[in-house]
Amino acid sequence: MEVRKRKTKIIATLGPSSENFIDELLRNVDIIRINLAHTSSIEKYVNMIEGRVPILLDLPGSKFRILNDNIISVKKGQRLTFGNEIKVDDSFYSLVNDGDLLTIGDGDLKIMVNKVEDKIIGTALENGIIYPHRGISLPKEMPYGVTDNDLRLLDSIMRFDPDFIGISFVTSELDIKKVKNVTNEKSWIVSKIERKESLNNLVNIAKLSDVLMIARGDLGLEVGLENIPFIQKYIIKLGKKTKKPVILATQVLESMVNSPTPVRAEVIDIANSISQGVDAIMLSDETAIGKHPLEATQVLNKLILGIEGNIKIKVPVKIGSLEDSIYFSAIMSLKLSKAKALVIYSPSGNGAIRISKLRPNVPIIALVNKNIERKLSIAFGIYTVKIDPINSVDELIKISRIISIDSGLAKKGDSLVITAENSTKIGKFIKIEDIR
Numbered sequence: 001m002e003v004r005k006r007k008t009k010i011i012a013t014l015g016p017s018s019e020n021f022i023d024e025l026l027r028n029v030d031i032i033r034i035n036l037a038h039t040s041s042i043e044k045y046v047n048m049i050e051g052r053v054p055i056l057l058d059l060p061g062s063k064f065r066i067l068n069d070n071i072i073s074v075k076k077g078q079r080l081t082f083g084n085e086i087k088v089d090d091s092f093y094s095l096v097n098d099g100d101l102l103t104i105g106d107g108d109l110k111i112m113v114n115k116v117e118d119k120i121i122g123t124a125l126e127n128g129i130i131y132p133h134r135g136i137s138l139p140k141e142m143p144y145g146v147t148d149n150d151l152r153l154l155d156s157i158m159r160f161d162p163d164f165i166g167i168s169f170v171t172s173e174l175d176i177k178k179v180k181n182v183t184n185e186k187s188w189i190v191s192k193i194e195r196k197e198s199l200n201n202l203v204n205i206a207k208l209s210d211v212l213m214i215a216r217g218d219l220g221l222e223v224g225l226e227n228i229p230f231i232q233k234y235i236i237k238l239g240k241k242t243k244k245p246v247i248l249a250t251q252v253l254e255s256m257v258n259s260p261t262p263v264r265a266e267v268i269d270i271a272n273s274i275s276q277g278v279d280a281i282m283l284s285d286e287t288a289i290g291k292h293p294l295e296a297t298q299v300l301n302k303l304i305l306g307i308e309g310n311i312k313i314k315v316p317v318k319i320g321s322l323e324d325s326i327y328f329s330a331i332m333s334l335k336l337s338k339a340k341a342l343v344i345y346s347p348s349g350n351g352a353i354r355i356s357k358l359r360p361n362v363p364i365i366a367l368v369n370k371n372i373e374r375k376l377s378i379a380f381g382i383y384t385v386k387i388d389p390i391n392s393v394d395e396l397i398k399i400s401r402i403i404s405i406d407s408g409l410a411k412k413g414d415s416l417v418i419t420a421e422n423s424t425k426i427g428k429f430i431k432i433e434d435i436r
């Protein structure tokens with residue numbers, strides 16, 4: 001178990017920019033995302049990773065995409081012909097009307113449709129670049145949720161034993177159930193919140209998901225940029241309430257696609273998001289197609305570490321259960337005992353996530369069941385060790401001491417705070433253990 005100094009986890013999207021630097025990339029990140037909307041070489045990517053970190057395979061969902069493989073530079077006022085220089089799936093053309101405003105990517109370029117006959121002719125409203133396979137959005141509602149193509153794809157990728165499956169444009173519990181039918185709960189479900197419709201259903205979606213993603217790219221197109229900060233806050237709050245880890249995604253270090261350093265506003269966004277309580281931060285274009293993929297991961301590591309030094313433990317407004325009161329006591333005793341780590345025997349992972357939501361300022365070592373060992377490491381501050389059932393308090397204390405010392409987290413003279421999930425044989429338990 002390698003324990004990093006930072007607690008907020010980093011997810012990087014693998015793509016042409018980073019695929020040749022996989023070893024360096026893995027030094028800086030905790031999870032790799034493969035966006036299936038852009039990758040046909042899943043097997044190649046999975047083999048490169050060699051199981052060294054958990055993998056998130058992200059289903060494409062129902063989104064039209066530019067089919068060109070070439071990059072197109074566009075000038076403001078330039079006329080563009082769809083079906084000719086810009087290719088999109090055939091079903092797209094019948095949905096477009098004269099006067100529609102088309103958006104490329106996450107808003108990188110807007111195109112006004114001037115004429116629809118057998119072809120669609122549009123005018124670029126600004127200078128821009130159309131990258132291969134970028135999304136293209138229409139101003140009208142699209143069929144949402146999991147598509148037949150997603151389910152076919154899912155069926156074919158389960159052989160890679162993915163730790164996480166991302167559901168794009170999730171709208172309801174039904175989408176999650178359809179995916180779980182195929183995964184048989186072998187992978188954790190990451191519900192990407194990016195549609196207005198999913199916001200009306202968010203509590204139910206959260207309950208059925210394992211992880212929530214604030215997918216700010218498509219979400220921004222859907223709800224208006226000015227609403228993103230409030231929706232972000234709401235999703236993070238819901239993650240705390242339902243005890244689900246939350247991923248912050250999109251344009252986190254967007255300026256680093258082209259520049260070796262971030263802009264100030266990005267740093268402040270990262271700091272605010274960590275303070276609000278995100279568990280993991282995802283890089284997309286930055287590592288997939290950016291000019292500085294490794295620098296982006298290094299900068300994010302450094303920023304997170306610096307920002308976390310200023311995080312305060314979150315005092316819950318109301319402690320809802322005896323179990324939570326034990327976890328809260330564990331957090332408070334960490335502070336007073338200056339313990340170096342918090343160990344929790346949490347076979348199901350649930351107790352560990354509850355503790356993680358309280359944002360302890362030391363690493364959380366979660367002793368867990370084999371099937372969640374890799375997945376649970378997405379949560380803030382959690383490092384996992386798979387363990388057979390523990391039957392006594394003495395055994396738990398002994399194992400906690402060995403793991404903390406072996407991982408370099410604690411030495412003679414240090415203290416540990418040890419606790420256990422309620423559902424185990426250990427029962428309700430908290431101990432401050434001095435290592436002598």
Ligand SMILES: Nc1ncnc2c1ncn2[C@@H]1O[C@H](COP(=O)(O)OP(=O)(O)OP(=O)(O)O)[C@@H](O)[C@H]1O
Nearest residue numbers: 014015016035037038039131134135284285288289
């Ligand atoms: N494996 C890849 N190969 C080529 N380009 C990629 C790859 N992965 C990502 N990209 C590029 O990086 C951009 C941003 O990545 P991201 O994964 O966020 O895509 P997206 O299409 O915006 O997301 P989503 O599919 O989740 O809506 C994409 O639009 C695409 O141009």
Ligand SMILES: CC(=O)C(=O)O
Nearest residue numbers: 215216217218249250
């Ligand atoms: C990540 C993603 O899909 C988005 O932000 O739209």
